[in-house]
Each structure stands twice: as structure tokens, then as C-alpha cells.
Amino acid sequence: MTQFCGLDFGTSNSTLGRIGPDGAPHLLALEAGQPTMPSVLFFGFEDDRIHFGRAAVAEYVSGADGRLMRSLKSVLGTALYADTTRVKGRRLGFGEIIGTYVGELKRRAEAQLGDDLTQVVMGRPVHFVDDDAAADREAQAQLEAAVRAQGFRDIAFQYEPIAAALDYERQAGGEKLALIVDLGGGTSDFSLVRVSPERAGRADRGDDILATTGVHIGGTDFDRLLAMSRVMPELGLGSRTLDGKRHLPVAPYFDLSTWHRINRLYDAKALRDLRSTVREAKDADRVETFAMLVEERLGHRLIGAVEDAKIALSDSDAVDFAFAVRDRTISTIITADQLAEALAASIARLEATIIETLTLAGIGADAVDSLILTGGSTLVPAVAGRLQSLFPEAEVVRTDVLGSVGLGLALEANRVFGSR
Known part of the structure; x- marks a missing residue:
């Protein structure tokens, strides 16, 4: 029996989630018992091996001769994607490098599950590239091609902040208007979503999403x-x-x-x-x-x-x-x-994007019931302080900052592929 999963390929860290026997989403342990694996590769020149995640960082820090690659998601949709990097006489394209990393995630997950993974819901930022719809479409196509080359037959995409909302919704006590703030390693996304346990099982959530915006700013x-x-x-x-x-x-x-x-x-x-x-x-x-x-x-x-x-x-x-x-x-x-001074201009752009989200939805800040924070960059005090000052009456919900998107993608994968 083939398995479906949700895969959060992040700028800094990645997770892979699936629905367990208990019907709840779980993140698989990808490295050393941890559910996250840094989105890092190290091409070792001395041992002729490719190291991944924490092991890649450890090899690099040890002084081993080789080439470190990280923040690969940031090149999608940009001119840099067409570049190649030299690895011991070979020139590798970024699509091949991203595919190599995703393929390792898939291999580790399949080893735990004892089965093939052929269906996946991939997370994606609201905007891979700001203010360029064509480049944004190209970025998703590049990621899809890299993932398909690793043996995933059926591939769907879901916005990362929507995935975080799906995870939060499991514990919501009633209907709320939530602003999901997903500040990742490379992008920041904002979504205004009506959430409730009753809405969670709906196949079409289009009417529940009041507005979604994003900006290419992150950790x-x-x-x-x-x-x-x-x-x-x-x-x-x-x-x-x-x-x-x-x-x-x-x-x-x-x-x-x-x-x-x-x-x-x-x-x-x-x-x-x-x-x-x-x-x-x-x-x-x-x-x-x-x-x-x-x-x-x-x-x-x-x-x-x-x-x-x-x-x-x-x-x-x-x-x-x-x-x-x-x-x-x-x-x-x-x-x-x-x-805080170094980040001031970026924080101002984040605030402007949040205001744009509210404007698109036609509501004021006082209508937001819950401020749901996910992504590692929400831990920066200057950022968190500004966000909370914009919504002083809202309940502040801190999710699993590195895992909530992967959990939500697993829920989405169950909705998309579970009945097939």
C-alpha cells in the first residue's frame, strides 16, 4: 500500500508529516530522533559522500574539505536557479541539489514506514518571489519538477500559513477569526482564516480564507x-x-x-x-x-x-x-x-504587509480573535513585540514553530489523497 505525506521543505529546516494509526498527524523522525532536519547538504571531498542536515553542518564545522549548500529554497524562481556549482569536477544545477535533499527525506521516511511514498502535499510560501507572478509560477514548477524526479507521482501544493491554520484548528475551542503569521527562514506569510473544529473537515475551505499575502523576508x-x-x-x-x-x-x-x-x-x-x-x-x-x-x-x-x-x-x-x-x-x-535597528526596515515591511492583509479582507485589527505565530523568526523579540502591538486584544497562540506547517500538510494530504 502506498503512503501519502505532507512535506515542508523549508529554507532553514524541513519536516515530513503523515497521519498515524490514531488518525492524528505526526512528524517522522528524520535525523537523530528529531522531527526536523536542517535543509543543508555537505558534499564531502575527502570521503566522497553527501551529508545531510545536522551531520552536514558537523562535517563543515569539523573543517572537512567539501562544499556546503543551504538556503536552497531561496533560489527558486530567481536568476540564481540557472547557476551551477562545482563539486569535485562536476557542475550541479540547483534543481538536482534540491532533488537530492528531498530524495533523502523521502528515503528516510520510507525506511521508517516500510512502504513507498508516492503522494505528497508540498508546502509553499504565498510568494516565492515578490511582485512577479510569472517568476512565482516558475518557482513552484521548479520545486515540483525536483520533487517529481524523486518518485512522487501525485503532487499537490498548499500555502504554508494555511497548513499552520489546519494544525491550530484541531485545538480551537470555537469559531475564531485568526491571523496566521508564518515567519520562516526565507519568506513571511500572513493569512486571515476563519477556523473552528466544525470547519476542519470541509473539503473546500475557500470561503474561510479571507485574505492571504506574503513578502520575501525571513530569518x-x-x-x-x-x-x-x-x-x-x-x-x-x-x-x-x-x-x-x-x-x-x-x-x-x-x-x-x-x-x-x-x-x-x-x-x-x-x-x-x-x-x-x-x-x-x-x-x-x-x-x-x-x-x-x-x-x-x-x-x-x-x-x-x-x-x-x-x-x-x-x-x-x-x-x-x-x-x-x-x-x-x-x-x-x-x-x-x-x-532591532538593523531589522527596522524589514519589520516595517512586515507590518505593511499585515495591514495589506487586513485591507484585502475589509476588516480592522480589532476583529482578529487569535494571532497564531509560527516559524522560527517569530521568536525575535523586536518582531514579536511589533506583531503583538498591532493586535493588543487578540489571543496570542504560539504553535510548534518548526513543526506546525508539516503537521498541517499531513492533514491536507489526508484530505486530498486519503480517500483515493
Whole structure:
């Protein structure tokens, strides 16, 4: 008997859910007993193996020679999707890399279930690409092709915030108008949905969805913004050339701060350009540290440390940031206020998108009964505080921030495929 499932392929983490014998949705343990697996691959050059999830990160952190790939979802629908990356003499396209990761999720799930998975409901953001419907359609088509190549015969899609609503609805005590806020690694989605236990079993929920909007802002953008504002200046960002006539190029710093662009710096030409920048920089010592970091291929580790600092600021007023590069240390103090300042423009865009959602539905903020928060970025205090200030009368519901979408997709898969 074939099995159906719900698959949340996330920018940062992925989950796979199915309906258990008890009729309830469950997430399968994908790695080391955990229901989440980081959306990361490491192509090991020393052992000629592909490592996934936490194991991929561990290989990279250990200093093993290889190529780390993460934030793959962010390239869907963009010009970067057509790029290839070199892995030991082979050039791999992003569709093949995404397929390899999804195929590993499928293999691990099938090993637990003892059966084939051929039907899947995939989660998708409201917008893969902002303000470009054609690119958005292309992004879904690219993901569908990558998933189908792994043996999934029947593929359906559901918006990630709607999936989170389906999960919440199982425990709703009565009918509510809920704003689902799904702040993921790469996108932020907002949906106004009427939820109730009675509505949960309906095949057509179209009338219950009052409005859905999204914007291409997420946790990896927060990492980039924090890195650009607090760490990249320690590597020369904002400094001038020796003659004082111009600032150093910004593009390499942007690439180093952006998860899915870091590998571009490991190209021979990019390194030659960086060495040329060292020679013409007034603050050559800091730019030399940048060049060393690229030569050692420490880019992902650096931004991983920035991400750790961002997470630590959820519970602390300040963190001491220190990152070693050969015999040098990149060090600075990062405060919660500085994080909030770095994210201010993005948070304003999130707020504007929420207001757009309310406008599309023709309601005011006071009509929202429940504010349902899912996705890891809702844990950032500056973000959560702004969201709650917009809806002071609403009940705040914190879901399983990493698992609610996968659980909801399993419920949707049961609705779509369960009667077949």
C-alpha cells in the first residue's frame, strides 16, 4: 500500500508529516530522533559522500574539505536557479541539489514506514518571489519538477500559513477569526482564516480564507542584515580606498552575508578581485582578514555565528561576538537594540504587509480573535513585540514553530489523497 505525506521543505529546516494509526498527524523522525532536519547538504571531498542536515553542518564545522549548500529554497524562481556549482569536477544545477535533499527525506521516511511514498502535499510560501507572478509560477514548477524526479507521482501544493491554520484548528475551542503569521527562514506569510473544529473537515475551505499575502523576508534576511550592520564593518565594509576617492565595493560583503551566495566567493576570480581590493584599501588589515576568511572557506561558519548571536539576543540584552580567522579574531559587541535597528526596515515591511492583509479582507485589527505565530523568526523579540502591538486584544497562540506547517500538510494530504 502506498503512503501519502505532507512535506515542508523549508529554507532553514524541513519536516515530513503523515497521519498515524490514531488518525492524528505526526512528524517522522528524520535525523537523530528529531522531527526536523536542517535543509543543508555537505558534499564531502575527502570521503566522497553527501551529508545531510545536522551531520552536514558537523562535517563543515569539523573543517572537512567539501562544499556546503543551504538556503536552497531561496533560489527558486530567481536568476540564481540557472547557476551551477562545482563539486569535485562536476557542475550541479540547483534543481538536482534540491532533488537530492528531498530524495533523502523521502528515503528516510520510507525506511521508517516500510512502504513507498508516492503522494505528497508540498508546502509553499504565498510568494516565492515578490511582485512577479510569472517568476512565482516558475518557482513552484521548479520545486515540483525536483520533487517529481524523486518518485512522487501525485503532487499537490498548499500555502504554508494555511497548513499552520489546519494544525491550530484541531485545538480551537470555537469559531475564531485568526491571523496566521508564518515567519520562516526565507519568506513571511500572513493569512486571515476563519477556523473552528466544525470547519476542519470541509473539503473546500475557500470561503474561510479571507485574505492571504506574503513578502520575501525571513530569518536568513535577518542574518544578512545583522551581519552587514555589525560584522562586515569589522572586515572593511564602509571604508575607503587609499586615495580616499571611493568606498570599497559592497557586493563581496553582501555575498558573504547571504547564505545562498557565499559559495560565489570561493571562485578563483572572486578571490583575485578580493586580493586586488586588499591592495587598494586604506584599511587593508581588515580587508586582509576578509581575504583570509574566504581562502579558508569560513563564510558559512561566520554567518552561522551571526545566526547564533541573533538567537542569543532573544534572551539577552547583548552578546560578545568573536570569530577566529587564522591568528586573528573578528570581535564586536552586538546588542538587542542594534539588532532591532538593523531589522527596522524589514519589520516595517512586515507590518505593511499585515495591514495589506487586513485591507484585502475589509476588516480592522480589532476583529482578529487569535494571532497564531509560527516559524522560527517569530521568536525575535523586536518582531514579536511589533506583531503583538498591532493586535493588543487578540489571543496570542504560539504553535510548534518548526513543526506546525508539516503537521498541517499531513492533514491536507489526508484530505486530498486519503480517500483515493
